[in-house]
Amino acid sequence: MYVRLAPKAKIDHVAIDPVAAQVIREVAQRILSDETGKITCATEAARLTREGVPCPSDRLRQLYSRPLKGGPWTAKAVKHILCSEAALGYLMHNGRPVIGSGGRPIHIADPLWDRATHDALVKKTAPKRNGSRAPKSTQLLSGIALCGNCGARLRVTGRYGCIARVRGIPASAHCKPAPIMGLTALDALVSEWFLSRYGAGEVMRKVYDPGSGHAAQIAELTATRTRLREDRQAGLYDDPEEAEWFRTEYRRIGEEIATLKALPERKPGMRMVPTGRTIAQEWGAGDSVKRREMLAEFEVRVVLHPTGHDPRVAITGMEISTDGIELTG
Secondary structure (H helix, E strand, C coil), X not given: CEEECCCCCCEEEECCCHHHHHHHHHHHHHHHHCCCXXXXXXXXXXXXXXXXXXXXXXXHHHHCCCCCCCCCCCHHHHHHHHHCHHHHCECEECXXXXXXXXXXXXXXXCCCCCHHHHHHHHHHCCCXXXXXXXXXXXXXXXXXXXXXXXXXXXXXXXXXXXXXXXXXXXXXXXXXXCCEEEHHHHHHHHHXXXXXXXXXXXXXEEEEECCCCHHHHHHHHHHHHHHHXXXXXXXXXXXXXHXXXXXXXXXHHHHHHHHHHHCCCCCCEEEEEEEEEEHHHHHHHCCHHHHHHXXXXXXXXXXXXXXXXXXXXXXXXXXXXXXXXXXCC
């Protein structure tokens, strides 16, 4: 955000908006720590809209005390913020960092995260081709409940039910009678099972550790050095004064790369942090989408059979290890 030292003074400098930064850092953390594939830019956009978090244009209106329009977040906006190098504090032009006199991008503000985290976000939000999708519905068991006859996912149409045979899916041609159960009844059964099995465990929050980031710094410096060398070969530094500047900068960057290569590298990864909250407390405080994320973390699957089958509902989940229960926050 632009900072003025007085209400009507000129812009003095650019700084991180602490409110917006907290929101987008949480989004980045949730996406990086997710291992289920169910937390994406699209689901985060839906979550922020559902929770009433002002979208970027509305946040700008807030800063200037203008009326909000209540616009929704979009997956495109979330991905742009996460993947743009502007988050590294660079001055940007046409989607690219502006290069300063030292051959490096110009910084105008503190970064939201480091280069290693930026690279991880770009990789994590890249298009997937595995055919799986995060559920669009806000219903608790969307994408989790399956038909006990044919194995198809249950549809939510005022109740949970299998309509695969009606849709003409060949594998479900003999799905008769199709299982059906009310939303409230099945949700209650699964909630009771989940809390009885996992409720007493402590929530261990998965936190993304970007590592030392030396490899990313080396890659960035190498790219800068390559760009300088290409410019030199193109004749941009033929003037004697410019040639001396080129030699100085090229030597300095080479020395920095050598220094970084000599440092120990800590690879990025996930680490577990205790939260002091139980699974039951987390469940009680969450909405249906948050609870569905918890079910996915514990690999919960619900199989619904027709009336008369024993059991009517079969529920399975991950085994509890002696090291405790893990759950992304």
